[in-house]
Amino acid sequence: SVPAASETTDLSHLINKLLAAGKADHKYVEFDFLINGQFLRMPLVTHMEMENISTEEVVEIEYVEKYMAPQPEECIFHDDWISSVQATEEWILTGCYDQTARIWSLEGKSIMTIAGHTEVVKDVAWVKQDSLSCLLLSASMDQTVLLWEWNVEKNKVKALHCCRGHAGSVDSIAVDCTRTKFCSGSWDKMLKIWSAVPTDEEDEMEEAANRPRKKQKTEQLGLTRTPLATLSGHTEAVSSVLWSDAEEICSASWDHTIKLWDAETGDLKSTLTGNKVFNSVSYSPLCRRLASGSTDRHIRLWDPRSKDGSLVLLSLTSHTGWVTSVKWSPTHEHQLISGSLDNIVKLWDTRSCKAPLYDLAAHEDKVLCVDWTEAGLLLSGGADNKLYCYRYPATASDVGA
């Protein structure tokens, strides 16, 4: 039995002693403790009182290795506000308010500047990479999405296609898991699905026959491409889109709803209704939850499969301003990061919903975008023209005895 007033450090010592008793060369490790899926953040007795756990029964406490703080690695300076960031194992792609998208190495060296848009670039996405060339997308306020091919060796970039069709600023794009299609959401309240496969000039049979053929080839912007499908249903601007499944698209909008669409048929599958404008959504296939950031300070977790109108599973509150972007961890089913207008990026574990695990307060101005790579890199870009990178070791959820 454990004294009631013990805190995490005391319990940590206890576990360490037990482990040291078993193994001679056990090194001291900080542990974090979970009771009923909730992190222990205060003395045991207070926690149990709050959660109404009776002291009569046996209480199981899980111990996990304590998550270390993300270590700041790089700070990359841009010329203007950073509207979006997406990183892979080797490269970082950022979209900037100076109408360009840029590619950086993980060390912070500028590799490439992609200019072509006539307006601010609002969102960027990688389509596919291999060692020779990579395909990437940039969406802009000039109502177009450009598909670029980047030749890694020669370090040259070429615009393959210019996707026209939107009647308003394209605020968000998402590439599906097969990497052949992408979806875009815009201020004209529509979602459009496009093909992400580059085609040559002669060969336009890939597009559906009944689409009007536009053979315009502007020198810089590549062939014009029209959407495969348009999904309409939102009554206000679409702020964020993502692919939650192979044929399922999830879109969040200023009309306070998150809608789930069937990409094949173009039908609306279900709607989750909230109270506030949604700024950003992120989906985790590990825990099958949607996290949304809204124009109030809360991050809400939803179950996309729920049939009811609105079921907020959990609400994470710590920010003091709008939450502009959220992103789940690709490896850990309980962790996510969020960026907000209060200049702070917070790392959350959903098991501890009252306070984030860590606050990364490095930005001096609004945080506009965040990203989390599989390799354990956290990125955040903001209105102070800086992109910060943090190293956070990728851990799957550990469960001790």
Next chain:
Amino acid sequence: PCPALTPLPSAPLQDIRNTVGNIPMEWYQDFPHIGYNLEGKRIYKPIRNKDELDMFLEKMENPDYWRTVQDKMTGADIKLTDEQVDLVHRLQKGQFGDVHFNPYEPAVDFFTHEVMIHPVTNRPADKRSFIPSLIEKEKVSKLVHAIKMGWIKPRKPKDDTPTYYDLWAHEDPNSILGRHKMHVPAPKMKLPGHEESYNPPPEYLLSEEEKLAWEQQEPAERKLNFVPQQYRCLRAVPAYSRFIHERFERCLDLYLCPRQRKMRVNVDPEDLIPKLPKPRDLQPFPTTQALVYRGHTSLVRCLSISPSGQWLVSGSDDCTVRFWEVCTARCMKTLPVGGVVKSVAWNPNPTICLVAICVEQSVLLVNPCLGDKLLYGATDQLLESYVAPEEERVQPVQWVMATMEEHSKGVRLVIQHSKAVKQVTWHGKGDYFASVVSDNSNMQVLIHQTSKRWSQNPFRKSKGLVQCVLFHPIRPYFFVATQRYVRVYNLLKQELTKKLMTNCKWVSSMAIHPGGDNIICGSYDSKLAWFDLDLSTRPYQLLRACGVTLGGTPGRLEGGSQSPALTCLLHHSDLLQNPLLVPVKVLKGHVLTLDLGVLDVLFHPTQPWVFSSGADGTVRLYT
């Protein structure tokens, strides 16, 4: 004596002698005779020649005078016998005349009172002596019939409750008895303590200094009215000199000192607060500051938002107009206009992308080139497709196409006025707009039509200094606010429809509900007048607010003020109750600069957000 009469044995002498019958003897008063005898000769009265003297003598001397009477029949004097005198005496006493009459004879029963063995009659009793009386039955049935017919009303049974007389039923509470009820008893006298003892403990005796202090004090402010004394024994205690004085004072307290109950007003302070709906029920409304749009270097006087809600335009005293992206506070464009910007207005028609900006003496129509390329391209085309009419029209203003340099910045048309323009506002459809010039003539308000590039002056006469104008969102009404009144004109009929009396000295701004039936006027003397257009020309409610108030917006109405705080008012229209303007939240954020705080406020067209522009050069978004 009668000579010829032979007395009959049966008839007394007197009867024979009465020969006249039963007549009043006064008839024979004057005659010397009374009657006639059988021979027909007069019977003369006895001569009476006695005079007064003789009669007197006779009275004195005659012993039988008292029993001598004159017989009327014959006129002779008769001496009454003893029995006759006795009779007279008995009659005078009131007894019976007859001597032998006994008025007290014993009663002789007709029938004896004793019960005899034989009845008086042997008649058997009638049936009617056993059965109820038939006569009575008949009488009763007649009575019943009469009662049934209502001729006789039966008497109500008397109520046997004892009746009391309530002495105090009609008492006047203000009377003396009422005063007795309000009796506030005098405070009780202090019970004697140790100081009053004839041999108090030494600590109760005053020392020299205390005695001096006691003497110097005013009698009214002394704690003890006396100096505690110490005596050897009770016998030595003298009379208390102040005894009567103290009793007198006590009596004064009792009857002279006015005592009154303190009437505490039992008003629950909660009742005074009007029952406003809870702010929670009126959500959603903006509560906190979300974004700050920084960029202007001087006070930001005016704001306008695009109908889609994506772009915000602000005009400032630093002679620039800035276009902002609402959701990120990014300044997309800055347009230097070369003069202080008093008013901006974004065209409310979503298909036309134009902003009207008032800069000093001109109104610029600017295409901000934000948003859908097709739209603003179409707007440009629309503007270019204008064909000037054949004949020259006389216009109060000049419509000038923008120069190349201005065109590149976005300006498309410049409308030159003759004086400084104060305000510009669009009509709901987006073709007409009105501008207000700070002048005092009839040329203050001008209505312009963009598609025809035509301006007109709708008013012939100036009715006062026009503060601001507004178009009705749905109907063809035009509101002109002068310093004290708001006039409503019907544009189709071209006449004045109504004159709204705001009870304010100086109206500063006006806003209309998008439904079109409520108007709020704000004034510099911190009043908000709320008019219901269908109701009357007088304000439905007059509210007090601190500082200058501005207003305006879809769905809700709000007010900015001269102090840095923004107060968000909500028009709560519950169909069950009267519509209310409920102050809901005070939004803080702006910094007080040059004694001015918030200069303009605006609502987002679709979201419950409020923009406010201030003298500190920022525009703030509250959500």
